[in-house]
Structures are given as structure tokens and as C-alpha cells.
Amino acid sequence: MHIKKSMKMADVIQMNYMxxxxxxxxxxELGFGDKTVDQVCEENxxxxxxxxxxxxxxxxxxxxxxxxxxxxxVREIIAYLKMTHASYLNNTVTDIEQKIKSxxxxxxxxxxxxxxxxxxxxxxKSELTEHIMREEDVVFPYVLAVDEIIxxxxxxxxxKKVFESFSIEEYEEEHDDVEEKLMDLRTIMxxxxxPPANTNLYHSIIQDLFxxxxxxxxxxxxxxxxxxxxxxxxxxxxxxxx
Amino acid sequence: MPRISILIAESTxxxxxxxxxxxQKLGNVEILQSVSNKAELCxxxxxxxxxxxxxxxxxxxxDYEDLKKPFxxxxxxxxxxxxxxKSIEDTYNADAFIHYKDNQSKILEIIEEIVNxxxxxxxxxxxxxxxxxREQNILKHIALGLTNKEIADQLFxxxxxxxxxxxxxxxxxxxxxxxxxxxxxxxxxxxxxDEVK
Numbered sequence: 558m559h560i561k562k563s564m565k566m567a568d569v570i571q572m573n574y575m576x577x578x579x580x581x582x583x584x585x586e587l588g589f590g591d592k593t594v595d596q597v598c599e600e601n602x603x604x605x606x607x608x609x610x611x612x613x614x615x616x617x618x619x620x621x622x623x624x625x626x627x628x629x630x631v632r633e634i635i636a637y638l639k640m641t642h643a644s645y646l647n648n649t650v651t652d653i654e655q656k657i658k659s660x661x662x663x664x665x666x667x668x669x670x671x672x673x674x675x676x677x678x679x680x681x682k683s684e685l686t687e688h689i690m691r692e693e694d695v696v697f698p699y700v701l702a703v704d705e706i707i708x709x710x711x712x713x714x715x716x717k718k719v720f721e722s723f724s725i726e727e728y729e730e731e732h733d734d735v736e737e738k739l740m741d742l743r744t745i746m747x748x749x750x751x752p753p754a755n756t757n758l759y760h761s762i763i764q765d766l767f768x769x770x771x772x773x774x775x776x777x778x779x780x781x782x783x784x785x786x787x788x789x790x791x792x793x794x795x796x797x798x799x
Numbered sequence: 800m801p802r803i804s805i806l807i808a809e810s811t812x813x814x815x816x817x818x819x820x821x822x823q824k825l826g827n828v829e830i831l832q833s834v835s836n837k838a839e840l841c842x843x844x845x846x847x848x849x850x851x852x853x854x855x856x857x858x859x860x861x862d863y864e865d866l867k868k869p870f871x872x873x874x875x876x877x878x879x880x881x882x883x884x885k886s887i888e889d890t891y892n893a894d895a896f897i898h899y900k901d902n903q904s905k906i907l908e909i910i911e912e913i914v915n916x917x918x919x920x921x922x923x924x925x926x927x928x929x930x931x932x933r934e935q936n937i938l939k940h941i942a943l944g945l946t947n948k949e950i951a952d953q954l955f956x957x958x959x960x961x962x963x964x965x966x967x968x969x970x971x972x973x974x975x976x977x978x979x980x981x982x983x984x985x986x987x988x989x990x991x992x993d994e995v996k
Contacts, residue, residue, distance in 0.1 A: 742979065
């Protein structure tokens with residue numbers, strides 16, 4: 558079932574709780590009573606079309622109405638992706654790291670194993686950070702430059718330089734799975750480590766890992782299915798333009 | 800498909816031989832030996848470790864339950880009981896029952912099912928988890944941070960072989976990344992934590 562503007566926002570969240578962090582990134586807070594999606598978006602000055610496309614893409618893997626997605630302004634997508642990045646690094650990943658650390662601090666004979674897990678997770682974190690930094694420092698500025706060229710229909714010295722320094726194809730190639738390590742970590746925790754005394758905390762870490770993975774999958778879906786195809790089209794039209 | 804070994808313990812010679820010849824009709828089984836008394840049975844089970852034990856409960860006398868644990872469970876055998884007495888199904892606990900009056904196809908059906916279960920288990924055990932010693936050795940080198948080329952050179956095998964081993968290791972363990980494999984290697988004492996760079 559697709560999410561429509563006339564639905565109650567509360568029902569949307571009931572339908573898929575994974576959307577809680579998504580709406581939060583838009584600055585929408587819970588407690589919307591019986592307000593519809595339409596009303597909530599208006600109150601929070603969120604682009605309704607973009608919001609609908611995004612939550613539907615999150616909610617349903619196979620949802621990809623090309624035309625509607627094409628109409629979303631590039632700036633909005635980039636702004637959203639940046640918000641998502643920040644929330645990963647500042648909240649989700651940090652929270653998991655904290656949990657692992659406190660598990661380690663409870664220390665007993667399992668300490669050695671928890672230290673292994675912590676090291677591993679830190680390795681993952683720096684890989685993810687690197688990946689995100691690369692997107693923010695190289696890919697996003699490039700995308701914005703492409704957008705600017707299309708809109709103004711001309712090159713400036715600045716955006717020409719950015720445009721020539723990169724191509725989205727490059728990004729496609731290097732957009733490899735940062736998630737691989739994450740999957741390995743949960744496999745190790747589930748299959749190969751005997752849980753420490755504080756099983757509650759240990760279990761909650763595993764559940765967090767699953768959720769982070771799911772959220773990251775959504776995130777890459779937006780990048781792979783919305784951003785990249787859009788930019789490929791734009792690159793083509795720039796080439797035709799000049 | 801792995802071969803399944805069967806041991807028959809029944810005091811009546813005719814039944815023993817007869818059952819054995821019926822079971823032979825199943826393709827992938829091997830009848831280890833048939834025995835006629837308890838002492839012999841214990842000895843052979845310990846020595847040959849059959850997958851399936853077909854036994855007449857009258858061989859165990861009254862201490863059937865006592866025997867079952869150290870014996871059947873400890874040796875991971877499936878137990879099939881054979882008797883002329885229909886009431887054994889109520890008295891005893893086993894994976895399957897055969898009666899003297901069962902016809903050939905019924906007997907084959909019963910045994911075949913147990914054999915298939917066993918074969919399936921063996922197959923799963925084989926494809927899961929347990930790395931061969933070669934794979935363990937390669938995993939150790941991966942965990943120490945060596946490249947495929949370096950591993951190939953050190954072990955005098957081709958890079959292609961190393962790649963194949965790596966694929967199998969990843970498939971068996973469900974771990975893809977080098978750092979994940981390293982953690983596994985440490986957890987399983989293949990390498991020491993201080994050896995890792």
C-alpha cells in the first residue's frame with residue numbers, strides 16, 4: 558500500500574516504524590494527532606512531493622515512479638542525504654559504539670572478545686565516515702554543480718572545474734558495500750561469540766546493528782535509484798547542450 | 800551423497816541375515832556387521848561407530864534405558880527397534896520400529912527415511928562451519944593480513960587455488976571482510992591477538 562497525502566501521519570508510522578527516523582530528519586516530530594501527511598508537511602515546510610516519494614521509496618523496495626522522482630529538486634535530495642549522514646554518525650553509530658563500550662567496561666572474562674568487537678566496529682565506523690566524507694566533499698558538490706549548469710545553461714569557471722573533475726560513473730563504481738562489515742559483525746556476534754553476562758545489552762546491540770543495516774539499505778536505495786539516475790540524465794543533457 | 804553405515808543387532812540368525820539382505824537393496828548404505836549378543840554389540844559400536852543401529856530390544860534385557868543414553872545418544876546413532884512384538888512401540892522409545900511381519904517395501908520405506916535423515920545431517924555438517932585444516936591455514940594467513948599472492952607464494956599453491964579457498968571459507972563462515980575473518984580467527988585461536996597488525 559502506498560502512502561498518500563490524505564493519510565493520517567500517525568497511520569503512516571504505525572504501518573512502518575522504520576519511518577520514525579526518516580520523518581525526524583525532516584524535522585517532523587511525533588505527536589501529530591489526527592493530522593494528515595499533507596497538513597504535517599505544510600506545517601513543517603517540507604516539500605510534499607519529495608516527502609511522499611521518499612517515504613514510499615523507503616517503505617516499498619519496488620516503488621520507483623521515475624517521473625515523480627525526476628521532478629524532485631536535486632538540492633532537496635542532497636539536503637536530505639546530508640541530514641541522514643549526520644544522523645548516522647552523530648546518533649546511530651555513536652549509540653552502538655557506546656553500548657559496546659559499556660559492555661566492555663562491565664568487564665569480566667569475556668572482556669577480550671568484547672574488545673575484539675569494539676575494534677571491529679571502530680574499523681567499520683571509520684570506513685563509513687570516510688565513505689560519507691567522500692560523498693559530502695566530492696560527490697555532492699559535483700551534483701550541485703551539475704544542477705547549476707543545467708539551470709543556468711552555462712559554465713562558470715568554478716562549476717566547469719568541478720564538472721570536469723569527476724563523473725557520476727566513478728561514483729557508481731566506488732559505491733561499494735560499506736554494509737559488508739556490518740553484516741560480518743552481526744554474523745560473528747550471532748554465530749561465533751558466546752554472549753557475555755549482560756545478555757540484554759548484547760542482544761540490544763545486535764538489534765541495533767540490524768536496524769542500522771536496514772536503514773543504510775534504504776539510504777543507498779535513494780542514492781542508487783534516485784540520485785544516480787538523475788545525475789546520469791543531467792550529465793547527458795549537459796553534453797548535448799554544449 | 801555420503802554412505803550411511805548400519806549395524807544390526809538381533810539374536811535370531813534368520814532374521815539378522817534376512818534383514819541384512821533386504822536393506823542391501825538401498826543404494827547408499829553399508830551393513831557393517833550383524834551381532835547376536837550384548838557384549839559384542841557394545842564392542843562393535845565403540846569400534847565402528849555406525850550411523851544407524853537396528854536392534855531387537857530383547858538383546859538389552861531390562862537395562863534398555865540405561866544403555867540408550869551412553870550408547871545411542873553418545874554415538875549419535877539413530878535407533879531402529881525390531882521385534883515380533885507389536886507392543887514395543889509403547890514400551891520403548893526409538894526413531895523407528897520394524898515388525899517381523901512387515902513386508903519388504905514397508906521395511907525399506909522405514910529404513911530409507913532414517914537413512915535420508917542421516918545423510919542430510921551429514922551433508923549439512925560437512926558444508927557448514929567446519930573448515931578443513933587447509934582452509935584453516937589459509938584463513939590464518941588472511942587474518943595476518945597477507946595478500947592472495949603472498950599466501951600463494953608461501954604455501955606453494957596457485958593464486959587461483961587461494962581464491963577458491965577464500966570463497967569456500969567465506970561461504971562456510973558467512974563472513975566476507977578481512978577484518979571479520981580476522982576476528983573469527985582470533986576467536987577460534989587460529990592466531991593470537993598480538994600477531995595482528
